[in-house]
Amino acid sequence: MSATVEVVSKGLDNVVVAESKTSLVNGHDGKLIYSGYKIEDLAANALFEEVVYLLWNNRLPNKAELETFTQDLATHAVLPIEVIQHMRQLPRTANAMAVLRSVVSLLGHYDADSEDMSVEAVRRKSLRLTGQITTACAAWARISSGNDPLAPRADYNLAENFVYMLTGRDPEEAEVDAFNVYMVLLAEHGMNASTFTSRVVTATGADYHSAIVAAIGALKGPSHGGANAEAMMQFLEIADPHNVDKWFQENIKSGKRRIMGIGHRIYKALDPRAQILKEKAEALAKNSGNSKWFEIAKRLDDMARADDYFISRNLYANVDYYSAIVLYTLRLPVDMF
Ligand code: ACO
Numbered sequence: 001m002s003a004t005v006e007v008v009s010k011g012l013d014n015v016v017v018a019e020s021k022t023s024l025v026n027g028h029d030g031k032l033i034y035s036g037y038k039i040e041d042l043a044a045n046a047l048f049e050e051v052v053y054l055l056w057n058n059r060l061p062n063k064a065e066l067e068t069f070t071q072d073l074a075t076h077a078v079l080p081i082e083v084i085q086h087m088r089q090l091p092r093t094a095n096a097m098a099v100l101r102s103v104v105s106l107l108g109h110y111d112a113d114s115e116d117m118s119v120e121a122v123r124r125k126s127l128r129l130t131g132q133i134t135t136a137c138a139a140w141a142r143i144s145s146g147n148d149p150l151a152p153r154a155d156y157n158l159a160e161n162f163v164y165m166l167t168g169r170d171p172e173e174a175e176v177d178a179f180n181v182y183m184v185l186l187a188e189h190g191m192n193a194s195t196f197t198s199r200v201v202t203a204t205g206a207d208y209h210s211a212i213v214a215a216i217g218a219l220k221g222p223s224h225g226g227a228n229a230e231a232m233m234q235f236l237e238i239a240d241p242h243n244v245d246k247w248f249q250e251n252i253k254s255g256k257r258r259i260m261g262i263g264h265r266i267y268k269a270l271d272p273r274a275q276i277l278k279e280k281a282e283a284l285a286k287n288s289g290n291s292k293w294f295e296i297a298k299r300l301d302d303m304a305r306a307d308d309y310f311i312s313r314n315l316y317a318n319v320d321y322y323s324a325i326v327l328y329t330l331r332l333p334v335d336m337f
Contacts, residue, residue: 011265017191018199022055025190030269030316034188035059043276048158048183049073052130055188056123070157077131077152077161079103079139080110084149087136092144096137096335097220099144101213103136104129108209115207125208134158138165141336159183166332174287178280178326185273185319190266194219222260228320229337231261231297232328241295248303261321262304268314277322284329294325 009015024033032039034051035058042051046060049070053061061069083106090099108114111128113121131152139149142165150168152161159180163171189195198215202208219225238247251257264271278298285294301317304310327337 012191012196017196020190021058023188023190025266027264027266027268030267030272032189032272039185039272040276043181043184043273046184048180048187051184051187056126071154072127073131073158074152074154074156074161076128077135077158079132079135079149080107082110083107083136084139087139087143087149090143092146094144095220096140096144096333097216097226099140100133100136101216101220103140104133104209104216105213107132107136108207108213111209114209117205117207122208129209129212131158131161134162135165137336138162141166141333142168145333174284175330178284178330181276181280182323182326185276185323192265193221193224225320227260227318228324228327229334231321232293232324232334232337234260235293235296235300235324235328236334238296238300241292241299244296244299244303248300252304253307253309259300259304261324262301262310262317263313263315264318267316267318270316271318273319274317274321277319277326278317281322281325281329284326288329290329293328297322297325 022035024031026032034042035054037046037054037060042054046054047066047070050060050066052073053066053069083103086106087099087103090102107129111125113125135149135152138161142149147168150165152165156164156171157180159176160171162179163175191199194215197218198211201211201214222230238244252259281294281297282291285291301321304315304317309315324337328334
């Protein structure tokens with residue numbers, strides 16, 4: 001019996017479910033590579049659209065291809081009026097990820113290719129949905145706060161459009177840069193929980209929108225994509241850099257809670273995305289004139305990094321930890337994270 005227990009792996013540990021050229025996640029050394037390009041290089045130099053093109057075609061676009069692709073994404077990012085009408089009917093207190101899950105499901109009904117599973121049709125649907133999700137997120141931020149949603153502009157890229165549709169004003173360079181980097185860092189991560197979920201649905205022969213709806217459901221969980229909102233809630237609860245030590249003792253050392261945004265299923269070294277977001281969060285915080293939230297996050301991170309419990313378990317900040325500070329500094333409502 002004990003021998004059997006020893007060979008049973010945890011979750012999908014050491015279980016090969018697919019091979020991929022799209023990305024390499026090296027959790028041991030803390031490296032992430034998209035189709036041959038280091039995440040650090042892409043975060044510093046690439047537009048989100050370039051990265052999407054790279055992931056879909058396994059090569060970067062040339063200048064003309066990028067212009068056409070950026071324009072195509074923007075022009076297909078419009079939501080059908082029926083979907084906006086549905087969104088207006090939803091309770092304003094609805095959870096933003098639950099709204100997104102419903103919206104993507106609805107979009108399937110209005111997509112002419114919804115039941116066509118050919119590669120060409122899936123590419124058309126992917127192009128539409130990538131932009132439509134951006135529009136839907138901004139639209140929900142406005143509808144839930146009693147404002148009218150805005151349509152995307154064809155002359156803006158997705159990061160610019162997101163800031164514009166969220167705020168109703170021209171986007172500032174620092175905001176666009178931060179959202180662009182955030183989307184670049186989150187675009188791909190191998191066989192993570194939400195990707196795995198979508199692939200299970202796809203493998204049954206079900207339609208594209210069903211696979212994305214299922215993936216959103218998995219991503220919503222606090223152990224996965226929901227962790228950045230939870231991380232921000234914990235920084236808000238700490239409220240002041242001077243409270244970090246006491247909070248750490250009372251909540252973490254007592255074993256009552258986990259630090260949200262720390263630890264990762266694959267990375268047993270620093271998540272390379274966390275380092276990039278930490279630098280981004282610090283710069284944005286300084287620029288905004290309010291470094292309090294960054295200081296709380298950094299102090300808690302430093303405490304964990306100096307603590308034997310976290311050291312011995314290889315627990316480092318993950319992508320969600322400092323992204324909470326980035327998104328909060330950009331004034332995105334926490335439940336939209
Ligand atoms: N704070 C305190 N202790 C932790 C934390 C944490 N954030 N994360 C893991 N641990 C401890 C566990 O209690 C466990 O201790 P034990 O060996 O004494 O039992 C050990 O570290 C291993 O934890 P597991 O949950 O078994 O590790 P796993 O790799 O399965 O979990 C996970 C990874 C779910 C991300 C976990 O680290 C966690 O809950 N983190 C907080 C939530 C979070 O930030 N999620 C976002 C992940 S990134 C993403 O999905 C986009």
